[in-house]
Amino acid sequence: MPMRDFFHSVMQIGPVQIGTHRDRHGQTKHAAVCTSNDCGWSADYSSQSAAQLAARTHRCRVR
Ligand SMILES: [Zn+2]
Numbered sequence: 291m292p293m294r295d296f297f298h299s300v301m302q303i304g305p306v307q308i309g310t311h312r313d314r315h316g317q318t319k320h321a322a323v324c325t326s327n328d329c330g331w332s333a334d335y336s337s338q339s340a341a342q343l344a345a346r347t348h349r350c351r352v353r
Contacts, residue, residue, distance in 0.1 A: 297321065300338075304330070306345035308338065326350050 294299075299309040305326045313319050320341035324331040329350040335341040 297323075301342075302350070303345040304340065305350065306331075306348050308341045308345055310338075321350070324348060324350060 297309045299307045299312050301308050305325050306322050308320060310318050310320055320335045320338045322333055322341045322345045327337065331348065331350070333341075333344060335344060338344075351353050
């Protein structure tokens with residue numbers, strides 16, 4: 291799990307957690323992290339709405 295200790299989870303959409311963290315420039319980033327063990331997908335977004343959209347449209351790799 292690439293869970294960082296400065297990651298603050300704010301919501302869960304399906305298997306995907308959305309949380310905020312600060313990048314090295316002090317800007318707040320919205321990260322979407324899939325909690326499914328077989329998936330491991332994660333991505334950073336500059337807005338929470340973008341992260342929510344990605345979480346809703348995320349499909350775990352099924353193979
Ligand atoms: Zn997934």
